[in-house]
Amino acid sequence: MNLNCVNILKWTEAQLKYTCDVSLTEATPQELHEALGQAVMMAISDNWSRSKKTRMHERKAYYISAEYLIGRLVYSNLFNLGILDEMKKLFAERGVDLAVLEDIEDDALGNGGLGRLAACFLDSAASTNIPLSGYGLRYKFGLFKQSFDGNGSQVEKADDWTKYGDPWSYRRYNHTVKIKFPEHTVLAVPYDVPVIGYGTSNVGTLRLWQCEAEQELDFNAFNDQDYLRALDAKNKAEDITRVLYPNDSTWEGKRLRIKQQYVLSSASLQDMLRTFKLAHGNDLTQFSTYYAVQLNDTHPAMSIPELIRLLMQEGMNFDQAFDVAQKTFSYTNHTVMGEALEKWPLDLMRSVVPEIVDIICQIDAKLKQEHPNLFIIRDNVAHMANLSVYVGSYVNGVAEIHTQILKDDCFKEWYCVYPERFQNKTNGITPRRWIGLCNPELTAMVRELVGGDFLKDLDIIGKLKDHINDETVTRFNAIKRLKKEQLCSVVAKQEGVMLNPDFIFDVQVKRLHEYKRQLLNILAVVDIYFRLKEGRLPDFHPTVYLFGAKSAPGYARAKAIIRYINRVARMINNDPAVADKLKVVFVQNYNCSYAEHIIPAADISEQISPAGTEASGTGNMKLMLNGAVTLGTLDGANVEIAKEAGHENEYIFGHTVEQLRQAEPTYYARGIYDTNADLRRAINTLVDGTVPTDDGQRDLFHSLLDGSGWDKADHYFLLLDYQSYLDAKLQANRDYADRLAFGRKCLSSDRTIRQYASEIWHIKPTQY
Ligand code: 26Q
Numbered sequence: 001m002n003l004n005c006v007n008i009l010k011w012t013e014a015q016l017k018y019t020c021d022v023s024l025t026e027a028t029p030q031e032l033h034e035a036l037g038q039a040v041m042m043a044i045s046d047n048w049s050r051s052k053k054t055r056m057h058e059r060k061a062y063y064i065s066a067e068y069l070i071g072r073l074v075y076s077n078l079f080n081l082g083i084l085d086e087m088k089k090l091f092a093e094r095g096v097d098l099a100v101l102e103d104i105e106d107d108a109l110g111n112g113g114l115g116r117l118a119a120c121f122l123d124s125a126a127s128t129n130i131p132l133s134g135y136g137l138r139y140k141f142g143l144f145k146q147s148f149d150g151n152g153s154q155v156e157k158a159d160d161w162t163k164y165g166d167p168w169s170y171r172r173y174n175h176t177v178k179i180k181f182p183e184h185t186v187l188a189v190p191y192d193v194p195v196i197g198y199g200t201s202n203v204g205t206l207r208l209w210q211c212e213a214e215q216e217l218d219f220n221a222f223n224d225q226d227y228l229r230a231l232d233a234k235n236k237a238e239d240i241t242r243v244l245y246p247n248d249s250t251w252e253g254k255r256l257r258i259k260q261q262y263v264l265s266s267a268s269l270q271d272m273l274r275t276f277k278l279a280h281g282n283d284l285t286q287f288s289t290y291y292a293v294q295l296n297d298t299h300p301a302m303s304i305p306e307l308i309r310l311l312m313q314e315g316m317n318f319d320q321a322f323d324v325a326q327k328t329f330s331y332t333n334h335t336v337m338g339e340a341l342e343k344w345p346l347d348l349m350r351s352v353v354p355e356i357v358d359i360i361c362q363i364d365a366k367l368k369q370e371h372p373n374l375f376i377i378r379d380n381v382a383h384m385a386n387l388s389v390y391v392g393s394y395v396n397g398v399a400e401i402h403t404q405i406l407k408d409d410c411f412k413e414w415y416c417v418y419p420e421r422f423q424n425k426t427n428g429i430t431p432r433r434w435i436g437l438c439n440p441e442l443t444a445m446v447r448e449l450v451g452g453d454f455l456k457d458l459d460i461i462g463k464l465k466d467h468i469n470d471e472t473v474t475r476f477n478a479i480k481r482l483k484k485e486q487l488c489s490v491v492a493k494q495e496g497v498m499l500n501p502d503f504i505f506d507v508q509v510k511r512l513h514e515y516k517r518q519l520l521n522i523l524a525v526v527d528i529y530f531r532l533k534e535g536r537l538p539d540f541h542p543t544v545y546l547f548g549a550k551s552a553p554g555y556a557r558a559k560a561i562i563r564y565i566n567r568v569a570r571m572i573n574n575d576p577a578v579a580d581k582l583k584v585v586f587v588q589n590y591n592c593s594y595a596e597h598i599i600p601a602a603d604i605s606e607q608i609s610p611a612g613t614e615a616s617g618t619g620n621m622k623l624m625l626n627g628a629v630t631l632g633t634l635d636g637a638n639v640e641i642a643k644e645a646g647h648e649n650e651y652i653f654g655h656t657v658e659q660l661r662q663a664e665p666t667y668y669a670r671g672i673y674d675t676n677a678d679l680r681r682a683i684n685t686l687v688d689g690t691v692p693t694d695d696g697q698r699d700l701f702h703s704l705l706d707g708s709g710w711d712k713a714d715h716y717f718l719l720l721d722y723q724s725y726l727d728a729k730l731q732a733n734r735d736y737a738d739r740l741a742f743g744r745k746c747l748s749s750d751r752t753i754r755q756y757a758s759e760i761w762h763i764k765p766t767q768y
Contacts, residue, residue: 003043005086009094011039024091029100030164033074036101037167040077041194048194048203054766056279059289060131061761064268064303065118065296066261067244068136068206069110069143070193071433071592073168074101079437080127080198105161106591107168108142109208111248112511113618114334116592117398117749118296120618123430124753126197126204127456129765132753135268135300137260138169138191138208141243146550146589152566156553158243169193169208177270178214179263181352186237187212188267198432199456209267213237247552249513250339258302258344258352265303269310284314288327292761295331295392298342298384304329304391305359318362322391330760331388331395332425334615336405337515342384349382357382363391371417389414389421394760396423399616399637401657425756426640427616428749431455434622438596441479442626445472458748465646476627480603483626487601490594497573497585504543504736506631506729507623508606509590509598512549512558515613519700520718521545521606522565524726525572525584526682526691532578541736544583548590548598557703560696562586567691595619600626604732607632608725610717612657614638621747624649631732633721637747644745653728654721669714670705672722679722 015035016027027035078084088098110116118134125132144156169191176189188209195204213234221230240259245252272291273284280290295301304325311321335341350357364376367390376386389395389411397403403424407415415422436443436455446454449472450463484501491499508521525545531537547565551558569584587594605623607614607630614636624630624641632638633654642650655663673680685691686701699708707713714720757763 008039012036029103047201051203061292063134064300066299067110067115069115070107070119080196120430120749122195124749126195134206138210139244152563211240265306301384305356329392344382346380396425398427402615428747428752429621439600483600506604507546507602509548512551523682547586602628611635651728651732653724669719672719
């Protein structure tokens, strides 16, 4: 895109003058962000409207997702426009360091992997000219902000991300739609966020819905001096999109969550029907000819009955509407864990969306007629995943091994009946944010070595292997060292912990969950600590073990793991005997922006879930792209990474899916505890007072060794995989030397989105 940076600077200055009456150098970071954002929005407006118009009559795809974890937009937008460096220079000449925008908060409208994937997909679609738009919810509060108290406990604070404004969206009140519930009708007001592609003039759109009341103020109540009641309707409507649910692994049957999902579904489909009629007229049987809709997990699955309802309202009969819905929708599954699958009690659902329940019942009746062994409704509970497989064209998993498990286990009966519907689409990441933006130093080096723009075609990074020699290894190490220094100053500022950039940086960053086994990692660190003190690890290369993770606020065990890691960190960091060998740090409020500092500095990437539990993982890809070696199990996308990466970049340990299946029936965790003295000593610190602990760690101890209630001991096989994990961890530590660690093949979301476009949505890129 040919943008005039000088104009953007001038517009920024003008905005600052007439909205805040300040000059460039007087402006706060927030004022500067607001003004610069508005200037960029002006600069792209022509391209944005041209992109929309050109596509009006074409077949398009829509991504419906309850979450978009887009992170901070200001740098990535300037980067994708190709003007980040020039704008930095221009501002610097005027005495303003654009680094002050590091204070600007992330857009954290998502929990983790699934939400970040949605954001990567939008970036990739825009950058590869694939006609894809996103629909989502504009939560007033995004994912909570995390800090740790003196106890090492997680403390949550509301994330009021728009408090200084939001320059990256336009409110489009004229496209507001109404959403009906039995007790009230609310407005869904769209906010449009431009999705700026890299190396293209194409601008995509993310449309986020915000709930508002039809009548903000009840004047009768107001006149009666009943001020609370006067605002009742306003609050009740705004409550729906007030806050993002902070769970990412256990499903909770909450009324408000149904309301959110229904607003997302109904508003998006009403909007699509409106644009369909504008472009193609009133013959809605043609809807699926022009629109393909991807459901990001089952969170938007009510879209299926809602489309059927809307089409019937327009005069179609059930069978016709069913047929259109089936051709329109496809569903992506992101988990194999039963407790995460959405199962709505019909009574609860009926009290919120009665007409939707009626339609689900009709769909279920049709299914049971065709296939008596399959079900959507059972025991008065609606299984949203089954609904999505039945009324959809395709269902996909997010890594090869995950898709195989869907076929073999989760949807076995469905796969027998509809084998042609099942596909794999291995996740990917956008190389723009995850190397171009966060690691400009490494980007410059790779560009020079492989020639051509690997940010547009990540496959050419494979050419790097022809360039591994003493000189490139030295350059790579200098860059890694620089990124560690940069991270050290961030960590010093944010956490008050001093780290040494000469240490190995061993990193585990992802949501906190038992299955992700942060506890396995820290137990091994405790073991290493004791061994170091005994002088049993003479050639140990000094290492920082860095953790970043948020726990769902109601997930007691995950919170107990956080407290334990923090207390272990305090013990180790205060022990002068290991000061030159070992540091542990758990950073607060791990989010997209923190990731952009941590990932380029990592040497070792911990991907240690038991085989068969992590659907894909995407952090694994980001770390590999920045030259970290993977310490991981054969789980999720690790399997595909391992196949391609070259064994020098991979430390694989632990049981495979097959081996776990075999071991499970007779697995006895306590047997391992009894025979492995080092492991026993580490586990005992959960209860023996070496580390200050509480009932939470006592519960962890028993969950590992005894199980509780119906839960088996060591559900996630920490003890079973322990020895091979420790061996691999120490091997990686010993091997650490000067080398250029680089996956030969990296997984780009450009490739993923191309595969969705051609194999699921049947759409082609459109050039401008
Ligand atoms: C559901 C109902 C009620 C409240 C919350 C939820 C909910 C919200 C978010 C359930 C799950 C999530 C998020 C899941 C998620 O992030 N899964 C991850 O998706 C990534 C992208 O495919 C994969 O790489 C990860 O393996 C997977 O864990």
